[in-house]
Amino acid sequence: MDPSPHPLSQFVLKMHSRCDLACDHCYVFEHADQSWRGRPVVISGEVLDLTARRIAEHARTHRLDTVHVVLHGGEPLLAGRKRLRQAAQGLRTALAGVSALDLRIHTNGVTLDEKFCELFAEFDIKVGISLDGDRAANDLHRRYRNGRSSHDRVLRAIGLLNSPRHRHLFAGLLCTVDLRNDPVTVYDALAELNPPRIDFLLPHATWDEPPARAAGTPSYGEWLLAVHDRWTAAGRPMGVRVLDSVLRTLRGASSLTESLGLAPVELAVIETDGALEQADSLKTAYDGAPGTGMDVRVNSLDEMAVHPGIVARQQGLDGLCGTCRACPVVRSCGGGLYAHRYRSGSGSGDFMNPSVYCADLKQLITGIRDREAQRMPMPHLPLDDARFDELASGFGGADAVELLARRELGVNRELLGAVWHESAHSATGTAAWDTLAALDAEAPESVDAVLAHPYLRPWAQRALRGDEEAGRIAMRGVAELAAAALLRAGRAGTVTVPTGSGVLRLPTLGALVVGDAAQAQVTGGADGSFTVRVGEREHTVGPKSAADPAWLARHRFELPGWAVVLEDTDPWRDAHGYPVRARLSAAAAEEWRGDLAAAWEWIRRELPAYAPGLAAGLSMVTPLREASAGADISSAARDAFGAVAIARPGTPETLACLLVHEFQHVKLGAVLDLTDLYDPGCEELFYAPWRPDPRPLEGLLQGTYAHIAVVDYWRARRWTASGAEARDAEVRFARWREQTAEAVDTLAGSGALTELGERFVTAMGETVSTRLTDPVSPDALISARRTAADHRGRTAR
Structure with missing residues (x-):
């Protein structure tokens, strides 16, 4: 076995070990592991600095594209702005030039204010808020120690994140399921707050301490299916992580959560005292369950990556018990959350059991599968018998292939819509989308030409992964498509495009080298030329302008009866399993x-x-x-x-x-x-x-x-x-x-x-x-x- 089969790329950094609420379903304070009692209240500057260096060292060694860090607790806002700034600054500095940083914070929101939001905007920290539904649902668990409701303060925090100034920081809502709450009422209360994503969480439980199942309440599977039906009837206006994950895994794609699917878990937790631990959810199993005996002061993350508890969660199907391996929905379920498989007395196999939610997960997955089959029946084949047989014979003339191309354009349009609906919208992205929508009504042939670009789909699939880097990719791509469509249509106007990797990409047109600029303004002209303003520099590209060495025009060859492009600029062309050539010289x-x-x-x-x-x-x-x-x-x-x-x-x-x-x-x-x-x-x-x-x-x-x-x-x-x-x-x-x-x-x-x-x-x-x-x-x-x-x-x- 490879001694380090999967590098770690996801980190939970505990900023504060206490909380200002007393939620009775909290796995940190109310479940089996009580290690919080002996930990420092606030993480030290020394541990923060060491953690940043350890993460950067690990990312550099394993050439990680993106590192994902969640600032957590307890309640992380209790650490204060100074300590949160130190954490963000240290991570940004250590990872500069090494990996992109997806930085988030999970909070109950009761002390979130304008100054915190300004800090989060400075470091691009996305904010997830815990909320269990309307006031009645939320008050079942999420109260202050004196019993007072926290609902109003949480709504105030969400209102702050929904303001135009801070909307781009809003990552979504986290809701723990309670079967006593009506699922439709809970969903409606959350959806009314217009979150970019909702994450419904099953309450942590094990076979030793099974989940509550009160008489007269639905099963957890039925509860989530009711949410699915309401969400679907509303047009699926935002991402719902557990439901999206089931839909994705049913299509053979990866899950968006560690609680479903067979993808390896690449997560480590750094506690306030510097201890390196496994996932927090293990706190529900037994006292000391997340522990590894490792510490950020002594141990590297490479050592953490080969800890038996980490490796056990990277084995996919081979890491599951026989019951799970034989289950028809195992590739979607993945055995459920690791902690939920715990049953004491099984020796070394305490976690080699089905999830305590096994029946619920199977009910949810098969229910969604069956609903999707009814909701999306196989479309009538847009090929007549003659064209189908023509393609089946191994050939296919121009008419048959053009029908395929039109169908693939439709798929690309659907994917673009999915990217837009499932991503958090920046102001720049919203303006670009509006431009694209207007062009689709006024110059649809230009939009079609851009959306038919072969590498739109690899971009869209990456943008639909749901992590923070994917969100940036989504908004950048929408702006790139809008700018390219504007230029192809020959319309006047300006599109602001966020840039990445030193290049402004204009699909179907080419690319412009922009260095380390964060964005560029693309302005169309009536004579086939256009300008791109990057900071204080302005580039003019077009038939009447001198060649700009920063402009990488595509190589388009008009051969007898065939027009073909030699693509050597699009970053999403790296989708073929082999290394691509860099930009070709004119001679090549x-x-x-x-x-x-x-x-x-x-x-x-x-x-x-x-x-x-x-x-x-x-x-x-x-x-x-x-x-x-x-x-x-x-x-x-x-x-x-x-x-x-x-x-x-x-x-x-x-x-x-x-x-x-x-x-x-x-x-x-x-x-x-x-x-x-x-x-x-x-x-x-x-x-x-x-x-x-x-x-x-x-x-x-x-x-x-x-x-x-x-x-x-x-x-x-x-x-x-x-x-x-x-x-x-x-x-x-x-x-x-x-x-x-x-x-x-x-x-x-x-x-x-x-x-x-x-x-x-x-x-x-x-x-x-x-x-x-x-x-x-x-x-x-x-x-x-x-x-x-x-x-x-x-x-x-």
């Missing part, structure tokens, strides 16, 4: 132009059945870094329709092969966005003749579909090459036609294809079978079969 771009022109001409001449669809749907080639061994490298990202990535190969003919091969993946990915061709629950692995490892069903389907084009490439290549190259092409043709046919048979016999999937695979097989009748020399056939047998013998099954 021109070499690419020559190769693409020759490859395109070869495709039009030798593979004419593939050319119309490729010209209609492949708009972008992203250069990859060449392999040191000279191997050909290419990739199509499942979520980047319209783009392929290729390391420039040695010949235009090879480039032609890589283009048609990868575009097969692009087409099939779009078809799979439209309809299910197989049962997504199929977990069997299958032999794939082109891979060293067995593949899941979608992987085999993708590879087989792509190899239809590979077969046709070698079929054509053996007649256009000469000598040894022709002989090699004949052997490859003989091998791939037989092994692709075998792969089609494997797919057909998998038992996991849908009705449309069976039709699709049948059409694939019909195309391949026509290639089996081509004459091939006996020695080429023998050589091909020997190579195929050797591969199968070396491949693990």
Whole structure:
């Protein structure tokens, strides 16, 4: 086992160990672990400085992009502004040039005031507030020690965060579920406060101390499903972490909370005395449960990362008990929160149990799954039978591919809407969104051109992760899209765009180097030019202006019948699993132009059945870094329709092969966005003749579909090459036609294809079978079969 399988990236920093409320459901003060009694009331400056250095050291060693820190307690505001400033300043200074810092504070809000908000604005500290619903619901638990309600003061704090000046600081509300409270009333009370996100928390409990389940109340699963239904009926106006996490994991994406899903937990807690501990939720298990025996003064975070308690929560499915591993919803549930699995008397396996909320979680997950199936029935396929069969055969003309492109544009629009609705809106972001909305009504073709950018979806998926860095990415991306659409429409106006990584990105246009500037003002002009003001500098870009060395125009090539962009500026192009090339020189771009022109001409001449669809749907080639061994490298990202990535190969003919091969993946990915061709629950692995490892069903389907084009490439290549190259092409043709046919048979016999999937695979097989009748020399056939047998013998099954 790797001694440090996952670096730590999330830290809870305890600023104060006491609280000004006496909430009777608080796991810190009311549950099994009572270590707070012996800890310093306020964290010291020494511990803060050491903590910042330890985190920066760990981030530098593991090259973490972002570090997430929550200032916590007790009640962290009791530490005072001076100590909070010291914590924020120390972390910012230590991580400068190392990692981005996502800094938050979780507070009960009763002492939040304007001066605290000014401090948080200075250091970009996002604020989460605890509130259990309306006054009646909140007063069940969240009271002062004298029994007085805290509700009015919390509402005052939320009102402060909702003011235009501080809205960007508002991270959301945290609500602990109590079954005695009506779920719809609670949701409505919270939603009325317009939070950017709500986090419903199950009360901490174990098998030794199970959760309250009063007679006549719903189960926790039913309670949360009632919230889900109300939230959905309202149009899902804000993120709800637990519900979003279930929806995401049902789609195969990652959870937004450690209490669901199988993603490794990468969390450490630093207590006020400098102790390094595991997650606070463990305080509910037994006294001393979070302890590690480590201290920030003595131990590094690398040492913390290999503590058995940390490692136990990074094992995914292997870290769960047999009951959980056999459960059909385990990939969404993930066994529930680690602390909730505790049952004493199990020896080393005290946490190797299902969650005490097992039945509730299963009820919630299956309930949402079933509701989503009814709410979002499979759409009618926007392809008639002829076009579907055309694509299934391995080809697809311009009309069929253009229909796929329009559908993918619709997906991008939906994702953009999701980013907007699930992100906290800055003033800059709101202004950009308004510009984008106006342009969509007045110049929709310009907006469509920008939203069809192949790397919009990787940006949107990153923006939907829900962390603080994602929020910044979301608002920056919205502004970039609005500015690009404004310029494409040729409209006057200005869009302010936050910048990052030293570059202003204008999707479909290019990028401008802006250095360390925090933002840029992009102003459109009527003559096709535009200006970008960055601080005191102004850049003018356009046909009538001199070339600005800071402007990185995209390389767009108009070839006969095909317009293609060589993308080397967009930061989201790094979605293909291989290192991308940095900005190309003019000479290197021109070499690419020559190769693409020759490859395109070869495709039009030798593979004419593939050319119309490729010209209609492949708009972008992203250069990859060449392999040191000279191997050909290419990739199509499942979520980047319209783009392929290729390391420039040695010949235009090879480039032609890589283009048609990868575009097969692009087409099939779009078809799979439209309809299910197989049962997504199929977990069997299958032999794939082109891979060293067995593949899941979608992987085999993708590879087989792509190899239809590979077969046709070698079929054509053996007649256009000469000598040894022709002989090699004949052997490859003989091998791939037989092994692709075998792969089609494997797919057909998998038992996991849908009705449309069976039709699709049948059409694939019909195309391949026509290639089996081509004459091939006996020695080429023998050589091909020997190579195929050797591969199968070396491949693990």
